Amino acid sequence: MTNHIDFQKIVDQALSGILLLDQNRKIVYYNQTSLQLFNCEPEKLKDLKDFLHPDYHEVCSQRLNRVFSFHETAEAMEQKLVTYTKEIIDVEIKAIPYDLSDKTLALIYIRDITKQKLAEKLLSHNDKLASIGQISAGIAHEVRNPLTAVKGFTQLLKEQVEHNYLETIESELDKALSTLNNLLQVSKPDLIDEARVPIRLCQELDSIVFMFQERLYNIEIHTDFKDRQQVFMGKKNILVKAFFNLIKNAIEAIEGEGKITIKHFVKDQVVHIVISDTGVGMKKEEIRLVGTPFFSSKPDGTGMGLTQVFTTVQQHQGEVHIDSVKGKGTCFYIMLPIL
Structure with a gap:
């Protein structure tokens, strides 16, 4: 073992972001993990409040008051941060008093969860x-x-x-x-005991879009397919049915003229398929129920189509995420790991 240990390097490579705040809540020290967490340059990392989600300003202020005034530890608490690029992330934050000479600072640990x-x-x-x-x-x-x-x-x-x-x-x-x-x-x-076979999902998506051509006289479909030659091992019939259901729903969500965008790309050994529309959209409470049998935002819908989508993606160890704004449209993000 060498006589010299580079503690700064150890701290910089810690899994948690580490900050020191003075009594004015200004950042007087940060490690490299903090910069990565906040996704910003050093000169932008001055005040923790700049990155705290507004919902947590008051509780964070109260917790820091107890650290500084009563020398108490603020135990780990789940909160949200807003990065410099405006991405909202879930974090766990802990604060403990840290004495430096005649001053009390707040030592902050931030873990991305x-x-x-x-x-x-x-x-x-x-x-x-x-x-x-x-x-x-x-x-x-x-x-x-x-x-x-x-x-x-x-x-x-x-x-x-x-x-x-x-x-x-x-x-x-x-x-x-x-x-x-x-x-x-x-x-x-x-x-449904269907065997997994090699599938080129772009090719299947092309075929599904072609099937709807006669219904698209007032709807524009734009495709952006990257990594077309990527082969995915999956259950072809139920996957095709799932994407058929998603595109059908997107078409039916548009009243009058509109646009549907379908994207395909591969990143970090995961196939990403994004299907967005400019349709009627959904409320937040409706999004939470999507995928539940017999729940549908359509008057004559059964909800079975989206239930099949969620079940199929789950069978392929994938994930489904939904963004939707009432009156503006909906976007489905499908992520399928290449196993």
Whole structure:
């Protein structure tokens, strides 16, 4: 072991951002991790308040007052920061008193927990889907059996009696049974034993867009496909169905003229597919329910299409994120890891 230990280098390479604040809340010391966390140059890192999310200004001020006035430790607390480039990140912040000569400073530790929060959110959503799936599968089985029997007797009646109502009854029964079958597929995806095959997703997206050409006389579709030759190992049929559902929803969300943009690119061994539209959009409370069976923002929708999307992406160990503004449009971000 060498006699000289470079403590500055150790601190700079720490996983947490480390700051020292004086009594005026000004930053008098920072490590390199802090600069990376705030995504700014050294001359811009002067006041922590400049980077705190407005929702946490008051609580942060109260915590620092206790550090300086009562020499107390402010235990780790989840907060949000706004980087210099205006990106909002989740962090965990801890502050402890630090005596330097005759002054008390606040030693701040900041840990980026954005990925952790995202993973927790995804796990929570998956748990909800699993619970809903178990209930839905049971209901679907119980309802499908008597409906199948009714359909059978309806077909027998048609052979003996001619009546227009019988055609209507059979048609409506077919719709109900189709909905139940879709529900079973998304609630019990393991029932679909589809093998994974090499897929060029750009090629499949091109084909789906072509299928909708006759409906696009007042809608412009713009595609931006990079990494076209990338091969993805996946369950082709359900993936194609998922992207069909997303593009169909985007088209149906546009009232009158509008634009749909579809992007494809690969980054860090993850396939990114972004589908955005200039449609009616959704409220925040609606976004939280997206992917739940039978929830739909459309008057005649069943919600099964987006449930299938979430289930399919989950089967491929991927993630779905949604940005939407009521009256302006919606953007779906699909991330599929290349396993």
